[in-house]
Structure formats: C-alpha cells, structure tokens
Amino acid sequence: MSQDTGTLRDWLLSETPTSRRQARWAAAYKGWLTLRANHMAMAGLAIIVLLVALALFAPWIAPHDPFVQDLGNRLQPLGSEGHILGTDSLGRDILSRLIWGARITLYIVALVALIAPIAGLLVGTVSGYAGGWVDVILMRITDIFLAFPRLVLALAFVAALGAGIENAVLAISLTAWPPYARMARAETLTIRSSDYISAIRLQGAGPLRIIVKHIWPLCISSLIVRVTLDMAGIILAAAGLGFLGLGAQPPSPEWGAMISEGRRFILDHWWVATMPGLAIFTVSLAFNLLGDGLRDVLDPKDSPQ
C-alpha cells in the first residue's frame, strides 16, 4: 500500500508530466502541499468541514428538537442539565438550534456563492470580449450597482420582494456580483489580447468557444479565491438580514435571527445572543483563513507575505 502511494506521489511530483491530465493533477497536488503547510488555512478548512458535517448530520447530532418549546425551562444558563449552551426565551435548546442553523447558513452561502460569481463571470467576460458599446453599457450597469451601499440595496430588495431566505439570497446575490464582473472583465481583456487567443482565432474558433474553453478556465482560480474571501461577507450579510427580521423567519433557527431574539435579554441572559454570534464569528473566520491560504496558492501576486 505504501509502495502504491509512493508511486502515486512520484507520478504527481514528476518534473516531466507525460499528459495534460497528469500536469493538471500535479499542479493541484503541489497547490495542496503548499496549502497544507499553512496551519491557519488548514484550521479554517477543518472548521468548514466540521460545519458541513454538522449540517449534514444535524438530526442525529443535535441533542434536542430545535423547535420544541419548553416554557418551564426557559432561559436556562450555560451548562444546565441537558442543555450545554442553555435555552432561549421559549425554552428551546440553543445548541440544537445552532446545529440546525448551520444548514441555513450553508444553504445561503452555497446559493450566493453559485449565483453571484457565475452572473459576474458572464457579464464580465461578455463585456470584456465584446468591447465597444456592449462593454460601455454593461460596465455602467456594474458601476451603478457598485455605487450602492450593498446592505442598503439588499434591504431595499428584500423590502420589495418580501422577507424570507430565498429573497435574502437573491438580494445578497444582486449586490454581490459586480466585483466579480469587474474582475472577469479585467482578466478577459488581458487574455483576449494574448497571442495564443489570436492563434486559436486563426484556427477558426468562434467567440463562444474562445470564451467558454479558453477564457473561463483562466478566470476560475482568481474567482475561487475571491469567492472564498467573500464567503465571510455573505455570511455576515445574511446574518445581518436575519437580525433585522428580513431573512429567515421565526421559528427557523437562523443565527442572525437568534441574536435578534436574544438581544432583548442581553443584560440578564447574555448567552442567548452570545452563542449564535460566536458561531457566526467562527465560521466567517474559518472562511477568511482558508481564503487567505488559497490566495497564496492560487493567486500569489496578491499574497500579503
């Protein structure tokens, strides 16, 4: 077995890859080795993996039903019997609600992280590749969205669409795509004028093929870094909307909404608002740490070190 992994390692670290597939796997493996040496990034990754596990296995891990109220047992402090993190104003177990809340957080983050970069990538590459009027108009629109304060715009959208998780996702995505579009456009402009694109064009490739097969793959790595670094912002925005009562609706155990509930008792029963806040902080910290590490691997020119 060790013999086997040894040869795999050799194959991956070979200086002279024999196929494109080997070269790609080798690049990914070397990136992974660099990332693995970054302890902070690995800590971030571990937290995220844990979060995903919590979300997946919530029904089995959570000690209580997150929705069951027990008014006789309300506002129990930390470490009380059966409720390690205490209970909230309706006697629900805070730990169980946090675990179930991981699902909502992940759901929002995953959706926004899919919608915003893809929308931005589309707008940016089309704008950069087409140039001329298309570019001017699309970039003006991008500028207009960038000119808005993000949270206020999201608030206005949610106000129009109505409160709820899906609308919160939509509102956050609508405010999150412009930086991706800018980035994709900048990358497209540099790639478009390179010689090998001219060579491909001479071979008869159409614009669609050039964009999809040659420009998109090159935008991906900087996009991934940006998305990971944005994740924390998305989590914070979603929590903010939840806190304002515009995201997930009660009795859903969304972390921001839980803080909002706990806010009324902050001076006497501090843990009710504190615990969900710690959860938000831990998870966004994890994404920031991983994002920093990924940036060092994938996009070294921006690396702070």
Added chain:
Amino acid sequence: MTPLLDIKNLWVKFPTRTGVVEAVRGISFSLGRERLGIVGESGSGKSMTGRAILRLIRPPGIIEADHISLHDQDLLSLSEAKMRAIRGQKISMVMQDPKFSLNPVMTIGAQLIEAHRLHSKSSRAEARTKAIEMLEAVSIRDPERVMKAYPHEMSGGMGQRIMIAMMLIPNPEILIADEPTSALDVSVQGQVLSIMDRLVKERGMGLIFISHDLNLVSQFCDRVLIMYAGRIVEVCDADKLHQAQHPYTRGLLGSLPRFDTPRARLDVLQRDPAWREAPSVEARP
C-alpha cells in the same frame, strides 16, 4: 597608494525556506582613486556587492566579512547612525533606472535639496543654490525649471544625470554606479558616462562601476573584476582585458560581436561547474 576602500572575505547570504542562498561568496578587493569595473552576468552577485558595501542588504539578508574598511575604519562595526553619516557623504550610489530610483511624488528640487541638507547645516537657500550648481554641472539646461519638475516629466537620460547630481552633492569619496546606463537609450549612454567620468576625475573620487557590458567596462575603467556565481574569477587591467586567461572571461568576450573580426555565428558560453567551486581571486594589493 593606500586604498580608499578595502574589502576582505565578503559574504552576502539570504536564508530562505529551502536553505541559505549565498549571493556573494567570500570576495576580497580594494579600491583606490581609480575606476574599478565589476562585470558579471545576472545573479553573479555584482549588485549585491555594491549594496553590501553600503550595508543596504535588508533583513533577513546577512552581510559577513573580515572587514569592509574605509580609510582603516571598519564599516561593519559602525552603529546604524554612524553608518548613515557614511552613506551619501562618503560613499554614494547611482542605480539602474531613474524612473524607479527617483521619488515620483517629490519635485526634483526637493530631492536634491534634501540630499544636500542631510549632511551639511546649510540653509534652504544655500542648498538650493548648490542644487542648481550641481544640475548645471551635469549639463542640465534650465535648472530652475527642472527644480520644480517631477521625475516623470524627465527623459531617462536627464533623470540619470539628475540622479548623479543628487548623489554627488554631498561630495562623496566613492561612487558606486550600479548599471547606470543599462536602462537608457543607446544615444544618451555615452553622454551620461562622460559626465560621470568628468565629475569623478575632477573630484578625485573612487568609482565602482558595475555592469554586464564587458566592452563598456573595458573602455571606461582602469581595472576590471570578473565575477561568476558570487566569486571573483579574474582580475585584470582594462586595457589588457583581451589577454584574459579565465575561460569564463574568454567565453564572455567570445560571445560578443566585433566589427574587426566578423563571424557568421557567435559562440555560446559553455559553463564549467568547476568555476563555481574555484576559490575567489584576491583583488587586493
């Protein structure tokens, strides 16, 4: 002739994650009131040598030497404050590209005046007069206007002459010129060199001229050190360069086109790993 500067067993090292990189590996040489050329390819350690003399290698880089003596005073043992009094006033340096070596957001006048006032207790007005004199000395026309200009408004040749003026204002004894003409148009290289040459001669300074251009150095300098992989492989008088013995020097010479003996194909330099390990040649009296 007692040397101005005497360097013995100079090492420059950079610790990295994968081990220590040795940029300069135990070189020794001395400088009198002469023009000393240091020639080598990229990465041979010639620029690092220049910077090490001024103790400008930034941490984590390390400078080690038995001594770097200026008039029998060991620069390595000086405090940072004492070293600052050496820089500019005793030893100065002109760098490769004036586009980067002049501060883009300060007027040229401000930078010249600053250079003067750092080492003399003169008033602003005196410093200004001195700066204008210095600009005239490097053949800048209309120095009053140039004083108010910003570096990006200057051409490369003008920028380099301004740089020379700035470095010579405190009247140093030694000037290190690190590839001073490599970034310039060929048409102005000669002009900049002749201005530098005149000033160095007039003031009786020592000049260390760092370059990769063997022909230029052989025309311009009195003595030449040839560096390879952080060591000195050969020392010779500039006018006897063509009798050089070391295969590396011969290779460098052979890879240059010549008008008097045209060839269809230039030689490609073949490097012998043994050169790397050969001990450094001493260039001290």
Added chain:
Amino acid sequence: MSTSNAFVKRQPRLPLPPWLRGLVVTLLSISVTMLGLLFVTFVIGRVMPIDPVLAVVGERATEDQYNAVFLELGLDKPLIVQFFYYVWDVVRGDFGTSLLTARPVADDIARVFPATFELATIGILFGCLLGVPLGVIAAVRRGSWIDQIARVVALVGYSMPIFWLGLMGLLLFYGILGWVGGPGRQGIFYEDMIPSVTGMILLDSAIAGDWGAFWDAFSHIVLPASILGYYSLAYISRMTRSFMLEQLSAEYVTTARVKGMSEWAVIWRHAFRNIRVQLITVIALSYANLLEGSVLTEIIFSWPGIGSYITTALLSADMNAVLGGTVVVGLVFICLNVFSDLLYKIFDPRSK
C-alpha cells in the same frame, strides 16, 4: 507625454478648456450613475406588492376616491413617463410623504442624517488615527509581533458580525462595567435641552457651551463610534500595510537610504508620501462603508440616524421612506467617490 498627446488627437475635441472638459465629464458620469440608481429604486418601488394608491387613500375609500388618486399619482401613464415624474420629484428634493411619520420624507431624512453623520465621522477618525500607523508599522516591522497583532485585528474585523460586537460591547462596557452611556444619543436628563443648530449633538452642546451635555453625548457616542470605527480600522490598516510593503520595496526608497536618511524619514517622508493618494481612496471607501455599517449599529444602540430610519420604515412597509433613504445614502456614496477622485488628481503629480 507623447502618448497623452496622441490620445488627445484621436478624440473629437470639444472647444473647452481642459479643466472645464474634466468637470463636464465628471458631472455627466455622476448624472448617469445617479439616473441608474434612481432607475433601480424606481423598479424596486414598482415590483412592491403594496398598492401605492391604497397607501394614500386607505382601505375604505370609494372607487371614485381611488380613481382620483390613481390619476393624481400618474399611474395611468406609461412606465417611462412615470419614471421621469419620479426623477423630476427627486431632483426637486421630493421623496413623497412617509406613511409612518406623515411628514415629507426629505424633512425626516434631514432630521436623522446628522446623527448618522456624527457617528460615522467619529468612527472614521478612530479608524484612520489608529489604522494608518498600525498598517505602516506592520509593514515596516513585517513578521514582528506587531504585524501579527495587526493581522489578527484585521481578521477579527472581517469575521465579526457588527451587530453582535455592538451587543457584546453594550453588555460589557454599559451593562457590566458601566463606563459608557447606554443606548440612544443622550441621557434622559439632557434630552432636548440643547438647541439644535447642526443636528450633531457634540457640536451643538459645544456651541451652547453646555459641557455637561457634551460629556453625556460623548459617553453615548464613544462605544458605537469605536465599534463602527473598528471595521474601518481593520480595512484601513490592511490596505495601508500592503501599500507600504509595495513602496518599501521600491528603488527610490533605496535611493533615500543611500543618501543617508534615517529610517523614520525614509518611511514617512518618502514611502508614506507615495501612498497618500491610494490611502485617500481607501478612507473615502471605508467612510462610505461606515454609513452602511451604521444601519445595524444604529439599531443596536437605538441611534436615531438614517439606518434606523430605513429599517423602521422597512418593517412597516413605508416604501417612500425606504426608497428616499436608499437614494440619499446612494448619493452620499457617489459623492464620496467623486470627492476621492478629485483629491487623487490634486495630490498625484502624475495624474496631471
């Protein structure tokens, strides 16, 4: 120089002096962005499930009343005409009437804006005064303990929900330690005691010479402003650090050292002078972000500013107030951007 000449030649030239042409271009670009902003708020107003007529006439209006208001609001006209009505109203400073306060939205905003302005300004002062030196030192002493602290400060700033940090601050400094005033801008004792001149209580009480009121207001603003400022501190210090690192590796820094300058002078007189321009942009940007961050902070601290105004309006579906507030905040954003561009042109000799 030669490239800029070539550029001018290719352009169809307006018969205007360059500074005026610059002004026209800037104004045009602001108007286009502003129009776009209004278009977005207009669209949001249209897709609202709330009937604007019902909002005016109430549930029990007759059909005639309803139709009269319907026509009065211009809802029978094509959308594009309605949009122009809307733009015209906004240009005149008319955002409609708030359902909640029954007053013109513009008046409401004029009343609440100084509170936010005061909060954000103190916050940005805090962020700059600490963030810039921290970033510079972190860059100069790269890898040292102070660099590590700067890194942690920034990471925590990027990862902490601001409303939660506000709550925790309130719990610790007000609830437990009692060092600062509680929620609101003033203690009950001082409420409405100071004549409102600027709307900013710190200034107003200083003008009135009432130092008791000044310290009371200060004890109320210090916590929300520092929490808000902490976020700009995180951003400003990180950006300062990376700008400084870039400059410190530049060749002119070596030149300054060769001249025999002290490290202090090399850093502040040479390198720092080169990042001023970039810093201005960063500070303007984080000032704008503070306005946004103030939405959540104001709620935690019951601060009667524009953030509280928008959210309260939002929860009671007072759409005129929400959109009016959004437009005003957007306008401030745009103005800050233009302002930082202008400063850029003034401070950078290369941009002339």
